[in-house]
Amino acid sequence: MTSHTDADLLALAARLAEEAAEIIRTIRARGFETLTKTDASPVTEADHAAEAHILKGLRSAVPDIPVIAEEEVASGLRGAVSPSYWLVDPLDGTREFAAGRDDFTVNIGLVRDGRAVLGAMALPAYHQLYTGGINAPAERRDRTGVHRIHTRTPPAEGLSVLASRHYADDPRLAAYLGERRIASIGNIGSAVKFARVAEGAVDFYPRLGPTMEWDTAAPQAIVEAAGGHITQLDGTSLLYGKPDWKNPPFLCTGTL
Incomplete structure (x- = not known):
């Protein structure tokens, strides 16, 4: 890849996210085994195959931009913060995937100077791809074409909220x-919640439980390109390059 414009980098991330989504769909169709990592979280063949494909694509196209990827970190390759780096979650929502549900994603985000500047997020089960960034509009690509998306102003009857399926009974949320x-509260897994905020289907996603930077970089770039906001509980921006890649609690909101 001879060019490093943001448009080129976003196109690369989008292509690799779509290709990883197809790998995941293929593995899902033929069956797979679910294993448990040392942190007690699940992992499948689809996680590893999707990550391997994405890493090969990024490192061959833009070898000067480091990549921090979930399964590599889990294997002990910690990586280091640099001015620019990719954050990859090859299958966000492995629990949902392993349980036969549809709410899982492929996340490829680019961080520059501590900020998520562009992202591509595929939703394999829905055949949807979301993209966006600081210099790129937020869009959804699906079987009907490419659609510009935007967050919405909350209706008078109140907020539509999406929260994590796995923290549905967290007293902190109530x-x-x-x-x-x-107006309504729903609970689903994975970064799909960000997509629904970005396209104006819901208004608010509060995340009070733990996440990692690769969970949020791509979705944050998309949500912010769509007019939304992702902040810490004190109202400051959610930034990147934190120790051990761990995020604090945050709020994902649509148009304020």
Whole structure:
């Protein structure tokens, strides 16, 4: 790859995310084994195959941009913060995937100077691809074509909220939402929640439990390109390059 423009990098990430999504669909169709990592989280053949494909594509096309990827980190390759780097989650929502549900994603994001500047996120089960960045509009590509997307202004009846399936009974969530006008609350897994905020299907995704930088970089770039915001609980931006790649709690909101 001779050019490093953001448009070129986003096109590369989008292509690799779509190709990884096809790998995941193929493995899902023929069956797979679910294993447990040392941190007690699940991993499958699809995680490893999708990551291997993405890493090969990124490192061959732009070898000067380091890649931090979930399964490599889990294997002990920690990586280091640099001015620019890719963050890859080859299968965000492995629990959903392993359980036969549809809410899982492929996330490829680029960080520059601590900020998520572009991202591609594929939703394999839905045949959807979301892209966006600081210099690129937020778009959804699906079987009907390419659509520009934007967050919405919350309706008068209240916020539509999506929260994590695995923290549905977290008392902190009920306490946090207690003073807000809420129209509905749903619970699903993975970064699909970001996509639904970005396209204006829901208004609010509060994340009070743990996440890693590769979970959020690509979705954050897309949500912000769509007019939304991802902030820490104190209102400051969610930034990147943190120790051990761990995120603090954050709020994903649509148009304020």
